Amino acid sequence: MLDIKLLREDPEAARAGARKKRMPDRALAVDEALRVDAELRELLPRLDALRAEQKSAGKAMGKLGPAEREAFLDGQKRLKVEIQALEEREKQLRAELQQQLSLVPNLPDPEVPEGKDDSENVETRRWGTVPEFAFAARPHFEIGEAQGWVDFTRAADMAGSRNYILFGDLALLHDAVLRFAVDLMVARGFVPIDPPLLVRDAAMFGTGFFPGGEEQTYRCEKDGLNLIGTAEVPVTSLHGGEMLAEDVLPKKYVARSACFRREAGTYGKDTRGLYRVHQFQKVEQVILDVADKARSLQHHRDIVENAEDLLQAFELPYRVVAVCGGDLGGPQAMKYDIETWMPSRKNYGETHSASRFYDYQARRLDLRYRPKDGGKPQFCHTLNNTVAASPRILIPLLENHQQQDGTVRVPKALRRYLGDREVLGRPVW
């Protein structure tokens, strides 16, 4: 959520931001919000004056005898009716303002590249060498099925499409990756969290997934709860509604959780293999800190570096891209994706997504801190990034480290999580 004051002072900035994000309908919300705000600002002083009158008269009446009260009652009753009418309107306007304001996307930073979709994201750097295979390299699902490591057919039978079942060494590798990711972050001072997977609407709204992301979300209607698509939701919401002391900041958390996504509207896209699935495990890093842009920028660099260090430890080639306006979500001010080389796609595929929000989520979550210098409470800044999402990360692991006979080499960093084995699987070809 943006500050309404910002909209009053510079509405064009908010409209331009929505346009840069290719959300023209959300640009309209700026003007709707301002229209409602104007009416509210006209109404409030009148209402306040009436209430002041009611209040002072009411106080006086408390000191009067029963007989003298009668004289007051008529006027007070008229006031009451008048106030009730204005209050009714106030309630409508506030709800409308809230709704429109919550639709206005966060301002994309100036450094966010122009562009309509992910094809126009801008590469900022590459690491590693894309492997050249001296044999016919196979896609991960062929390797996995040949080894008996994954079953898509039975998964689809019992759970529908975009599901999978991992077996044996691949199930172990999946867990090894996640354990490595948590350990890496804990070593860097992040507090590990095992968060709720089912959350109320407030958490979805507060993190900016609602309104807008309802179709992507599995919902348990009976209980009014939503399955999280990322631990960002419960972890960023953790201190929602709180007033933190400045000296507890920054809060750095790392959460491992299952994630659930309906993937509505992606029919026919990435249908094979482990790339786009309804349920996966993810280790997510989240930072809450003071409202200081320079510190947000530094945290953003740090959380990208954390993910890069993981990929380097996994010996996987990757690139970092600056996500363009059209590919940016509503709540983000700026986002870097990290894309890891996936030989079967003959391309880099997104494995990480690092966002900074400034105070956009914190406003929605009512997440504040009291500055040390005794100033007014401020909304925090929030950031998050993937550390590892699996099974998607298994794609580059299997494909880049595959060997001619169908076995898979284990990167050194992961061996200690796999009984010190250097190779997974048996020769199958």
Place this chain on the structure above:
RNA sequence: GGAGAGGUGGCAGAGUGGCCGAUUGCGUCACCUUGCUAAGGUGAUGUACCGGUAACGGUACCGGGGGUUCGAAUCCCCCCCUCUCCGCCA
């Protein structure tokens, strides 16, 4: 799922229809006192919105939402959450 008790300011905890935006304690800040560590005294100290350059003034907010009333932290209804007991259960 059944029965009961509660949710009040940064925290703890009073307050059962008007004198309550709310006693008090802790914490925090300022000043004073005290020649170690410590302690003591005085005062200030909620958040948001509206108006004002400001001082300041006004309004709202006592878990959330409705209602009764001229007037609600206080009475009524619904919901959420916490705790205790019982039941069920990984």
